[in-house]
Amino acid sequence: MQTIPTLLESRLRAALTDFPGAEPKVAAVNDARFGDYQTNAAMVLAKQARANPRQLAQQIIDKLDVADLCVPPEIAGAGFINFRLRPEALAARFVELARDERLGVPVPAKVKSIVIDFSGPNIAKPMHVGHIRSTILGDSLARIAEFLGHRVVRDNHIGDWGTQFGMLLVGWKTILDREALARDPIAEMERIYKDVNARQQADESVREAARAELVKLQAGDEENLAIWREMIRLSQAQFEAIYGRLGIRFDVTLGESFYNPWLREVVTDLAARGIARESEGAMCVFSDRSGPEKDDPFLISRDGQWVDIPALVQKADGAANYTTTDLATLAHRLREWTPDEIVYVTDGRQQHHFRQVFAIFRRWKSDADVKLAHVWFGSILGEDGKPFKTRSGDTVKLADLLDEAEERAFALVSEKNPTLDERDRREIARVVGLGAVKYADLLPNRQSDYVFSWEKMLSFQGNTAPYLQYSYVRIRSIFRKAAEQGAGSREQGAIVLEALAELALAKKLAQFGEVVPQILDDYRPNLLANYLYELAATFHSFFESCPVLKSEGATQATRLALCNVSARVLAKGLALLGIEAPERM
């Protein structure tokens, strides 16, 4: 089905045929005094034509046929045209919405193929807070793109290759504790890595040993390869456990090592095309001076001079690095899926890296028609405003964080609802605790840093997951009660929107289909989080002033339908954020 703005836009387009250059754009109004929707087409047009905007607005209105949808449009302010929906029109849209499986979310004009690269944990290391945002944000974007109808490839690019394996191999061969490994493989691998890493800082011989093990691994030494595969196997179990808890799946999980066979080819091809050249023993990509210096990712200003800051695609020792791997990965994804879009979800510190990779790629595959997006995000801070750490100063492990979320939620549920049996409370605590963590991550604008606060994210007041889940629970509770009273079938019947709170809720529900498609424009799930909060607040307000089960006839049918659609939109919206909605809590 079409959204109301789309409907109004098509009417507006018809009215604007005599006004070339006008954009028939209709937007929701935030202030109810100005109606429900508005267009500023007249003002845009007036600017181009140097005409009087209010007069133009009147001319547009004269040609505009929206009588079935709105009361006569008004001209306001500098030249806004305001639309106020007729209650019958809103009711008609609501009936359509209630029948629509997509809850009013339109099918996109162009179905795209989108690769989303997110999470990207490292072998032999615990997943920690640094992985939360990428994992949760990427998963939510994938869910939203899929729901819209795009073809999505969820790609987990695992860190399974690199210099750290030299140290890990040294540790594995010299100080590995087999019992500890059996008990907690990740902790043991982390221990040996930290131990060797600390010693190699001061001891040249340790550094040399690590380098030697790494060279052997890269040369295909069977023993080292076997150990490396064992480390991968042990790590995979950890990843699967965490993704299972978070309800996250991937279509493709390929380590960096998968791309090794193409690395040399990438470098020689770049060199052959004159994109990369040798410098100080390394193969580098320098600026092609095609744009302004300040926008050039291969230049930097030092002491008032623009100097080269090339991207290395091969180190002086002959090894490739992550830029090379990223280029090989890009080429592979292009061959494999011919995507319209590849999205990288990583933290903001990698902006420069991706600007370089994308720029090299454009020179290398200049005919490729693919959008490359670096969807970056800020840091998670502790309450002190510094990067989020444990009290002892270590990074917070993701598994511990999820445990604590569930424990805290369990304590809350037990306090609020002690009569439920423990198994139910555990399940509710799981849904509420994980929901709180995810929602806290998705609510702020992704580019800003945010302060991690258990108290805030688990509060039942304000813009939190528990508040949204509670709204859903309350609606479900009404339907349970209605079923007890045999009122289930009373939902059938004419929809008549009368009370202000009913109209407000119907209007808010219709906006779901307007909000969801916007999210991918700039990869911002927080738009959905904000919408859901507004919906929940609008619902609570309706629910407070409009009794459902005590009402009768068409009024009750209307209110039950409003409740039903509210519950579906809330549950669907939360699901798009990767959050479950419990039946009770």
Next chain:
RNA sequence: GCACUCGUAGCUCAAUUGGAUAGAGCAUCUGACUACGGAUCAGAAGGUUACAAGUUCGACUCUUGUCGAGUGCACCA
């Protein structure tokens, strides 16, 4: 030094990408508990959007400058 991202109510954050009188939640204050689970709702108060110019019908948003914060800046990813 240069680049990127910011600076919004006491605190934590929004603002439909240039739209109307900048919105929420905490905290503070005032109401509603014979309740479809009050885990809620209604309301009040709180602002020179860091500062200064500029662009225009209109600026938190764009431009320039200043002050302040975080991040990054060739062989780690």
